[in-house]
Every structure is written in C-alpha cells, then in structure tokens.
Amino acid sequence: MTHSPAQSPPHPSPHSSPTANQPQGADAVMFITPRPNLTMVRGQGSWLWDDQGKRYLDFVQGWAVNSLGHSPKVLRQALARQAGVLVNASPAFYNNAMLDFAGWLTRQSGLDRVFFANSGAEANEGAVKLARKWGKVHRHGAFEVITTHNSFHGRTLAMMSASGKPGWDKLFEPKVPGFPKVPFNDLDAMAHAITPKTAAILVEPVQGEGGVIVPSPHYLTGLRKLCDEKGVLLMLDEIQTGMGRTGTLFAFQRHGILPDVMTLGKGLGGGFPVAAVLARQPVCLFEAGEQGGTFNGQPLAMAAGLAVAQEIERKRLAERAEKNGRYLQKKLNAMGKTLGLTSVRGQGLLVAVDLPQEKGPQVVAAALQAGLLVNSPRPATLRLMPALTVSRGEIDQMLDMLEQVLKQVL
Ligand SMILES: Cc1ncc(COP(=O)(O)O)c(C=O)c1O
Structure with missing residues (x-):
C-alpha cells in the first residue's frame, strides 16, 4: 500500500496538541516522552536551575x-582548550586527545584497544559486530549473542532486539535476529543456552535500567569461567556501571576478571557525548571499512573524556563513590524502616530502593515540585545516581527532601 506524502496519518497523535504552559517552541520538538513544562538553563555541581530561577x-x-x-x-x-586548536579533523586521522584517551583507557582497564563511538547503543552495536566477526573467523560462523531478561543495551533496532526490557519484544517488528535471552544472575541457564551458534554473551555487571539489580558475587566470575570453557566471548556492557559509578573504575574490577570486550558511555564524557568499545587484541578483527562513523574519535569528545577520566583518577572518585554509596544505603535503610521502604540495594553511587506501592512516577513528580530530581526505572522503584563528586551534606539534604516527599505521596 502506498500513501501520498500529503496524506495525514490515520490517527492524530495524542501528543500533537499543545498543552497549557508548555515552553514556546515545544511544538516543534518531536514527542518521545512526556516532559514537564520546564526549561533547564544552568547547572553547577549537584544543582540545576530552571528558567524561573528555581533550583533542583x-x-x-x-x-x-x-x-x-x-x-x-x-x-x-x-x-x-581543544575548541581553540582543533574542533574536527576527520576520523581518518589520529588526533592527540584520541591517542591520550585511548592510552588512558587501555592502561586502566587492561584491555588492548579502543574504538570510540558517540552513544552507548552505538558502542554496543560495535561490540556485537566484533562478536559476529570473531564468530565467523574462530567459531564456524557463530553469530548469536546471548543477553539477559530485563537488560538494557540501547535503542537502535539491534540493541532493542538485544535488550530484555519488558514490552520491547513487541515493538518495531521484525526484530534483528541473534539475541537469545536467559534470566539474569542464572549461570545454569546461561550454560544451557550456549550452543555452537553462540559467539558471545553480553551482560551488564549490574542491571541499571532494569532497577539496579546486583547479581550474586560469583555471577561475573562464573560467566568468565563459562566463556573460557565454552570458547565464547564475555562482553560487559559497562555503559552505566563504568567510570567509577559502582565504586571501582570498572565494575568488573571488583571481581578480579577481565572481559574480552567492554562498552562504555554515559559517564565517560561527563555530559559530553562519547562512548567506547574496548577489546582484547585477539578480538580486534575489524578490517578496513567494516566499522566507523563520521564522529568517532572526535577531538572535542576525546578532550572531554580524557579530562573527566583524569579527574576521576586524580580525585579518587571511584573510592569516594564506594564510601558515599555505603553511607547513602545506610541512611536509606534507616529511613526505610519508618516509611515501609524495602530492598535498598546498589553498588557505589548507583542505588535503588523499592516503595511499598507502585507510586514511583508520583514520587518523581512530587520531588520535582519540591526541587529534587530522582528517577523511577520501575513503578515501585526509585533510583539515585548523583554526581560522583556529591557531598555528604548534599546526600543528607536529598534524604530530608525525599523523606518529606515520601510522607506526602505514600
Ligand atoms: C547499560 C546500558 N547500555 C546501553 C545504554 C544506551 O546508551 P545510549 O542511551 O547512550 O545509547 C544505556 C542507557 O541507559 C545503558 O544503561
């Protein structure tokens, strides 16, 4: 069936009509999610200001x-500094910041080489391409990458197929094939799922978007052993857990293992878009033309990432995240007793708590009103992921504000 370009869509979008108080210009922004009628204009440390001068x-x-x-x-x-000397040459050339940043990442991780990307999903796509190439070269054409239920790996078509996010299995069909899924934190299920078609497994060390699900302490070491026994690659999606967030620079370093491939994003650029695929040398199998992108290794992104990385190292922010994460969890546990909160969990400054009722979105909305930003990845879960530089005073202030909000909503 063909539609003429002028034909209007069969059903008007429920989100196409302007709502009262929405900022001027909002009509021109494509709807992807409901946004509050706020425009953020300034940020400093743990604080954000909107255009009315209210701070969060x-x-x-x-x-x-x-x-x-x-x-x-x-x-x-x-x-x-970087903008003053070189904004962009081309990914066809090296640039100084790229060389320094790649060196820093390989030294710190123990992995051999880096491919730089612009988003987490793009980095994971690169990892899956490496796995497929490796399967072709070393495992008789194996191409499957086993992932886990409830996982999140990004929003490209392949990454939506790789993710185990509930509901996504029905979206944007047909799916990209080659991503069998098993329950998270279940080594037996993973062992049974590995077949001659398997090239790699891809997991998050802690499931972030899934609600901060921390696996048993033996899960990652068990996966490493399993991959070695079966001859498949262990690929870790550290896009959320990496760069100090979970109390060590990379979450795998808590377990004394080395993955074959790791992806990074999110905190890597401290707010500037940059992501990376790191791999052991034998997995670096791309030939000319098989991988690339207009902005990979872009000098501004490289300079931003290197500056953030060096600051994390210099100020020992991973250790600080570990200590402050423990403090935050202890305080949440104490507060939880009176408010009926359960299951305080996390690693470093990636922390979640379950609410007694499915009122996460209401809590987020009431907190926003009160000048506090928190996140609810599931209806009965709140997730906290402050800056690694957050102070004890700010944690205490957040807890006071959250307590008031919870008393109001629950
Ligand atoms: C574990 C994990 N992988 C991948 C992604 C996707 O990253 P991006 O949104 O930069 O594509 C995310 C984003 O939340 C993530 O948490």
Missing part, C-alpha cells in the same frame, strides 16, 4: 552521565 538538587545527573556534576571546571577548560 540533581540525583539523576542525566541518568548517571554527569560524573563530575554539572559544568565542572576541568570539562569546561578542556573543551575550550
């Missing part, structure tokens, strides 16, 4: 992205 204590930080908080000096300076 930010415990979302762009979904675990602004690792150093809003507009940190080192990031501003690195961007200004």
